[in-house]
Amino acid sequence: MKGVLSYLKPYRKYMIFAWVLMLMELAVDLLHPLFMVKIIDEGIVKGDLSIVYRWGALMLLTSIIAFAAGITNSFAASHVGQNFGYDVRKALFKKIQTFSFADFNRFSSSTLITRLTNDVTQIQMTIFLFLRIALKAPLLVIFGTLMVFLINFRLALVLGVTIPLSIAFLVWMYKKSSHLFQIVQSKLDRVNGILSENLAGIRLIKAFLRSHFEGSRFKKASHALMKKTIEVSTIVELVSPILHFVMNSSILVILWFANKEILSNQAEIGEVVAIVNYAMRITMSLSMATFILMFVSRAHASTERIQDVLETSVQMEEDKEVAPFQIQDGHICFKNVSFRYPGDSVTVLDDLSFTVEPNETIAILGATGAGKSSLFQLIPRLYDVSEGAVHIDGIDVREMKQEHLRNQIGLVPQDALLFSGTIKENIQWGKEDATMDEIINAAKHAQIHETIMKFPHSYRTVIGQKGVNLSGGQKQRISLARAFIRQPKILLLDDSTSALDMKTEEKLLEGLRSYKGTKLLITQKISTALKADRIFILEDGKIVAMGTHGKLLRISDLYRKIVQSQNMRKGAFQYVKTSSANEN
The missing domain is CATH 3.40.50.300 (P-loop containing nucleotide triphosphate hydrolases)
Known part of the structure; x- marks a missing residue:
């Protein structure tokens, strides 16, 4: 995997720039619940509208900054992803050109086409997500949880139990789905192979009236791809509702305990609102992880398939120091x-x-x-x-x-x-x-x-x-x-x-x-x-x-x-x- 990701090196400055912009968005997301604590506890509860206006204006200003940072981040992430895809496709094509006839026996034409197109696209889309939102999600979970503990330690204990369980569940699903997506890609290779054969031999197929047979062959391969894709998608799609159920249940528990804390004057209303706000943001981040999980799993499988081609040792090696040879006689x-x-x-x-x-x-x-x-x-x-x-x-x-x-x-x-x-x-x-x-x-x-x-x-x-x-x-x-x-x-x-x-x-x-x-x-x-x-x-x-x-x-x-x-x-x-x- 390191070999493929090494093609990101020329774009490190753009990546750092994108991550800085992403951190600006993250900072705004983390600060806004704290601003709400000020607005509610010091402004609304105490009837001081100047506090509401002051902190409300600050929320608006930071939102505009986050919006501008997000737009710029998207351009930087897209630049890195597209250029990375171009470089990897070029490297793959160059590597394939060095293959001897013997090397071509290892890979079918259809699988090489899939790796040059679909697999590269999967990776570059995942890179875009990592620069745009994928890294932001886990950071929001970590720092959001930390902020909750700083606001109210007792109420934060509920999230301290549910979040590690949710993360462990996501890791397990990632490992399981990564293997399954490799199978999906091999099924896609098979579909592309049959399609390529049929397009190349369409005249022969029509001349021999074999359209029905070839249609059945394609249908069988396509059905296998569909079945395996549905199987993987079903497993991945189960993640989001399960996480939502766990996190929403934890929010209900927090509200139940918060009611007692407020009545006993051990918690402020603004604190509870902030904790619930953080919990909802954490829930959204974990849900986003479901979406990211699918891309990362497919990208991991695609990376291994691309790496397999790039690391293929060419059987017919030659001495690079050989002097040019001119055929004189043709003997x-x-x-x-x-x-x-x-x-x-x-x-x-x-x-x-x-x-x-x-x-x-x-x-x-x-x-x-x-x-x-x-x-x-x-x-x-x-x-x-x-x-x-x-x-x-x-x-x-x-x-x-x-x-x-x-x-x-x-x-x-x-x-x-x-x-x-x-x-x-x-x-x-x-x-x-x-x-x-x-x-x-x-x-x-x-x-x-x-x-x-x-x-x-x-x-x-x-x-x-x-x-x-x-x-x-x-x-x-x-x-x-x-x-x-x-x-x-x-x-x-x-x-x-x-x-x-x-x-x-x-x-x-x-x-x-x-x-x-x-x-x-x-x-x-x-x-x-x-x-x-x-x-x-x-x-x-x-x-x-x-x-x-x-x-x-x-x-x-x-x-x-x-x-x-x-x-x-x-x-x-x-x-x-x-x-x-x-x-x-």
Whole structure:
């Protein structure tokens, strides 16, 4: 909890200022019953109106001062709360950006969103309450009780019994509700998770007529959240009536004893009025504690959830003193590489050893689950190898600064992900300072320039969320342009031409031939693999064959089956066999 609250340090002056203003309000609240003692006992009882006017004017003046202090306090408390929330959200987002792929397995997207939004809001609202009224309430209880004892010790004994009992009850409720609010937040995570999935997959849901099923799933999660929230709220809401009953009962007891004290001339009427006034203020403060209790309990749960993210140790640490590394050739070497996803015992890649020469084009074929995408993710060090090493230009990628490494690699993932914004901004996302000429050139290499120019606003056409207003092929080509604009020494294309027609793909692959850089392509198409210098066949995490198309036809039964399964034209197949006979 201390880690999260440390973000309050820059605003200590504002906090002290807010507390000073709060103490001014508190002082007025504590003094007013004493002023009433003077007005009643020395003014009204004795018939001296000058006393009434004098002390009444002082009450009015102090009330105006308290009002001004309260307004100013609200501004200061709001300033601290809002800036604190901004700083924590920024720190959370920055921390999440440092996560490796393995770290993201610990937190779902929905829970990270909830922690960045709902949890931060809970804490900043609680901070506002603490600066505005939450600290005032216990101080009013303490000093109000002390004032009662100073006015009349015997009558104060009643409050001396009931107030400690009430405080003990509040502490017990706080501990109980804090745990329950953690459960509520986890239920909220579940609701947000289902909602996020449904919004992302709404077209698929409608196409498969699964709206009823997804509605039932959401209803179940939402009902669980509602049920747990009602349970917690019911427990918390019981606090106020119980406290009111105890404190009001104590006031009745005080009045009963006060009647005897007045009749025996051991107490003044003004004293009794002041004691009752203090008792009512204490009751209001304890009731306010019920409201504060709910916020503090939720804030405590939220603080632990935020702290959990901020204190997450990033698995892929790097030496901050590493000098910048510049990829010169783009030579890639896998040395006895084995890989298992963190927390999983299944070996995805098993003892891979191969080299890729500078400017070479490699096509990687394999069935679903063979480990193709996993192999790609090891090159820019999105994951660390379990065994062995990946070298680029003779340097282990673990010895490079991740920023330097990834900045020189162009990766086009299997699922083309675009961001809300214009086409220009999405291409420029690959190189922040890219000029318009560079953007156009990258688009031409990706075979998307002519298509973009047909849009009403060309490069300034706004893309919907995740590229909803574009076709699959258009999204893939914009993703390719985003990678091309970096002019990386190593280019990784993960089945990035699957949505392209044969003519467009042919142009794209021809353009890649003249691209200066090492290129690795994951593909399911033999027609695409034919454009590569060499082909790797991956099966169950192992490279079972590698070589040119002709060589593989001779030595690999699996490759021949893949070729035959794609129904290559007999003439083309025969041509390949004939040409392969002339190869070494």
